[in-house]
Amino acid sequence: MSYRVSVVNIERCIGCYSCMFACSRLRFGEVSLAKSAIQVKSAGGIERGFVIVVCRACVDPPCVKSCPTRALTPRPGGGVIFDESKCNSCKSCYEACIVRAVVWDEERGKPIICRYCGFCTKFCPHDVIVFEPVGRELLV
Amino acid sequence: MMDPSLYNVLYIDLTERKYEVQERRDLFEKYLGGTGVAIKLLEEECPKGVDPFSPDNPIIFAVGPLTGLYPLASKTVAMFKSPLTGNLGESHAGGRSAVAIRLAGYGAIVIKGASKTPVYISIFNDQVKIKDATTLWGMRSSYAVGRVLREVEPGAGKRTIMRIGIAGENLVRYANVVVESYRHFGRLGLGAVFGSKKLKAIVVAGTRSVKIDDLKAYMKVYEEIFRSLTETGVMSKYHVLGTAENVLPLNAMGALPTRNLMQTRFELAENISGEALAEKYLVRKIACTHCPIGCIHLASLRIAFAPGHEYETLIIPYDYEPIYSLGSMLGIGSVEGLLRLIEKVEGLGLDAISTGVAMAWATEAYQRGLISDKETMGLKPNWGEDVEVYIRMAERIAKRANEFYSALADGVEFAASKYGGLDFALACGGNEVPGYHTGPAALVGFLVGPRHSHLDSAGYGIDQKALRSLMTKEEMVRQIVEEERFRNVLTSLVICLFARGEYKLERVVKALEPVGIKTSSEELMRLGAEIQKAKASFKAREGYSPYKVRIAKRFLETPTPLGKLNEEELRSMIKMYIEMAGLESIYTSSN
Numbered sequence: 160m161s162y163r164v165s166v167v168n169i170e171r172c173i174g175c176y177s178c179m180f181a182c183s184r185l186r187f188g189e190v191s192l193a194k195s196a197i198q199v200k201s202a203g204g205i206e207r208g209f210v211i212v213v214c215r216a217c218v219d220p221p222c223v224k225s226c227p228t229r230a231l232t233p234r235p236g237g238g239v240i241f242d243e244s245k246c247n248s249c250k251s252c253y254e255a256c257i258v259r260a261v262v263w264d265e266e267r268g269k270p271i272i273c274r275y276c277g278f279c280t281k282f283c284p285h286d287v288i289v290f291e292p293v294g295r296e297l298l299v
Numbered sequence: 300m301m302d303p304s305l306y307n308v309l310y311i312d313l314t315e316r317k318y319e320v321q322e323r324r325d326l327f328e329k330y331l332g333g334t335g336v337a338i339k340l341l342e343e344e345c346p347k348g349v350d351p352f353s354p355d356n357p358i359i360f361a362v363g364p365l366t367g368l369y370p371l372a373s374k375t376v377a378m379f380k381s382p383l384t385g386n387l388g389e390s391h392a393g394g395r396s397a398v399a400i401r402l403a404g405y406g407a408i409v410i411k412g413a414s415k416t417p418v419y420i421s422i423f424n425d426q427v428k429i430k431d432a433t434t435l436w437g438m439r440s441s442y443a444v445g446r447v448l449r450e451v452e453p454g455a456g457k458r459t460i461m462r463i464g465i466a467g468e469n470l471v472r473y474a475n476v477v478v479e480s481y482r483h484f485g486r487l488g489l490g491a492v493f494g495s496k497k498l499k500a501i502v503v504a505g506t507r508s509v510k511i512d513d514l515k516a517y518m519k520v521y522e523e524i525f526r527s528l529t530e531t532g533v534m535s536k537y538h539v540l541g542t543a544e545n546v547l548p549l550n551a552m553g554a555l556p557t558r559n560l561m562q563t564r565f566e567l568a569e570n571i572s573g574e575a576l577a578e579k580y581l582v583r584k585i586a587c588t589h590c591p592i593g594c595i596h597l598a599s600l601r602i603a604f605a606p607g608h609e610y611e612t613l614i615i616p617y618d619y620e621p622i623y624s625l626g627s628m629l630g631i632g633s634v635e636g637l638l639r640l641i642e643k644v645e646g647l648g649l650d651a652i653s654t655g656v657a658m659a660w661a662t663e664a665y666q667r668g669l670i671s672d673k674e675t676m677g678l679k680p681n682w683g684e685d686v687e688v689y690i691r692m693a694e695r696i697a698k699r700a701n702e703f704y705s706a707l708a709d710g711v712e713f714a715a716s717k718y719g720g721l722d723f724a725l726a727c728g729g730n731e732v733p734g735y736h737t738g739p740a741a742l743v744g745f746l747v748g749p750r751h752s753h754l755d756s757a758g759y760g761i762d763q764k765a766l767r768s769l770m771t772k773e774e775m776v777r778q779i780v781e782e783e784r785f786r787n788v789l790t791s792l793v794i795c796l797f798a799r800g801e802y803k804l805e806r807v808v809k810a811l812e813p814v815g816i817k818t819s820s821e822e823l824m825r826l827g828a829e830i831q832k833a834k835a836s837f838k839a840r841e842g843y844s845p846y847k848v849r850i851a852k853r854f855l856e857t858p859t860p861l862g863k864l865n866e867e868e869l870r871s872m873i874k875m876y877i878e879m880a881g882l883e884s885i886y887t888s889s890n
Contacts, residue, residue: 173593
């Protein structure tokens with residue numbers, strides 16, 4: 160079964176960014192808010208709360224379809240696998256993802272694609288994000 | 300090795316409209332960051348005896364080596380010469396400021412000079428721009444300024460938007476800088492220094508990364524600190540009710556300053572307690588960047604403005620200090636009234652504590668006939684009776700509407716020197732008093748602390764310990780000195796003081812190791828003592844003397860939970876403080 164990160168209690172988000180720091184720490188060994196596959200944003204003034212963007216692990220991912228070099232391939236059960244060696248930095252995947260879950264790494268000129276490890280969810284103090292099987296929301 | 304971006308100090312000159320970056324490894328290696336680095340930069344940049352409103356008065360922001368790296372290392376230190384006290388201006392704020400500065404690639408920012416026309420500074424990584432702020436000048440509310448800048452500047456959600464309200468523009472000597480709408484560089488008038496430079500706002504955003512020396516060790520220490528902060532309940536006070544939790548316990552022990560400290564128990568404390576606010580008004584808790592606690596409590600207040608279910612809804616941050624200063628201190632026991640007043644004061648960019656204390660003095664002065672309707676421009680302040688009066692007073696202070704309000708805008712001590720009533724003008728070292736009439740340790744801390752703030756040494760905690768078990772005055776002073784030094788360590792790093800229980804020295808040492816800083820508890824405390832001396836030197840240089848600090852009679856007349864305070868005893872404790880902290884050569888009794 161494929162897992163993914165889901166945003167289940169967005170109204171509980173306090174905007175601490177612990178999830179983003181977790182992602183950049185594990186993935187890049189760096190402290191950063193730019194290099195994270197999960198993105199927290201304010202919804203327009205923090206009194207209105209926050210928006211969290213994660214890869215939804217699409218079953219038929221638009222980013223894959225847009226990739227001219229097959230750097231992105233579908234992951235069985237939903238989501239994508241990224242092979243950086245094949246990436247030509249064309250940014251098509253970034254444009255194709257309308258939720259902006261494909262984060263653009265300006266430094267490397269490559270997309271940051273979620274690896275569905277769930278590490279970020281371990282640092283959410285209010286269960287805003289959970290690590291769960293793909294498609295669960297459709298089942299319940 | 301520390302990630303070298305920390306050593307970058309961004310120097311901005313508003314007069315010349317230029318900037319440069321200097322690598323100041325020397326400062327950061329010796330003083331870590333935050334308060335330690337800021338006081339050294341202030342020594343370098345602030346000419347002796349300079350007018351706080353002179354272009355030569357620098358504004359310094361500093362973050363530290365743990366900023367961005369660990370939870371709750373989330374604050375920025377600001378230093379400047381205070382227009383309120385005429386000596387050390389030091390103020391700390393959270394919000395998104397610290398991480399934004401670090402990830403923009405800086406350890407500190409120094410702003411000097413002054414613009415002739417209103418400007419704001421936009422910092423996005425290495426792009427620094429000084430932009431026209433004419434249209435923002437005079438804007439009614441600091442909230443609105445944030446809304447405008449949010450639209451025109453990059454970095455949504457991860458940037459800091461620091462700005463002043465009209466109080467800062469009008470050089471109210473205790474004007475704040477509002478950060479992310481709900482946090483502040485409060486106390487001592489940084490907002491007025493902004494105003495004197497025609498600097499309306501600073502936006503900082505960054506997309507850089509910080510590299511870690513020993514990643515494996517870092518991950519381990521991080522996890523340990525994160526789990527401890529979020530799972531042990533050690534921080535629950537700050538998350539659950541927030542600092543507003545203090546209202547009822549302080550009231551119960553008779554330490555909640557009420558009606559200009561004529562009383563220490565407020566019969567309406569229940570109405571404005573953390574519990575009451577949480578149950579009926581709290582709608583959201585939010586956090587500073589990289590803080591999983593979320594102590595920022597936002598209340599929602601629905602106000603009917605016309606018949607037919609016409610409502611406006613205000614979102615208002617609350618904390619213990621504004622509840623004290625704009626609530627019990629003014630006798631305001633209506634939570635709706637209190638929240639409306641807080642919203643007004645924050646929108647104007649006034650410091651909540653100073654404004655409340657100044658208006659409390661004004662109320663008593665009015666009732667005693669020291670000032671009349673002429674001075675108040677027809678307003679009749681009367682303890683809590685009519686909140687609208689206090690809302691109007693705050694506006695008039697922010698606008699310096701007449702000679703009287705202008706005097707109030709110069710601080711309660713100044714106003715009382717002019718109109719009388721110094722005995723009940725509650726300032727310590729020139730700074731309006733915070734809300735803890737707990738006993739001698741708190742008051743001595745306010746009188747001698749570098750910021751004259753409850754945050755310098757938390758004497759209220761020492762008093763409460765003394766309530767439980769007898770403590771000599773020497774022991775109290777020893778604890779003040781030690782706590783102040785320890786806090787200098789934390790604020791150099793710049794760790795939120797709410798996390799002081801978690802970031803004990805041993806843990807700080809452990810947290811520093813993976814980023815290439817090897818130190819020990821003893822070494823850190825030595826640094827804390829050195830910073831204590833550096834701050835005292837600056838204060839002494841600018842004319843402050845703890846020997847001559849004024850103690851208002853009201854502090855002595857109104858009993859604390861530890862009994863009535865005695866001036867002689869307080870003075871002897873001040874002397875002890877100077878000796879124990881080793882400040883005799885700095886504060887000589889003759890100056």
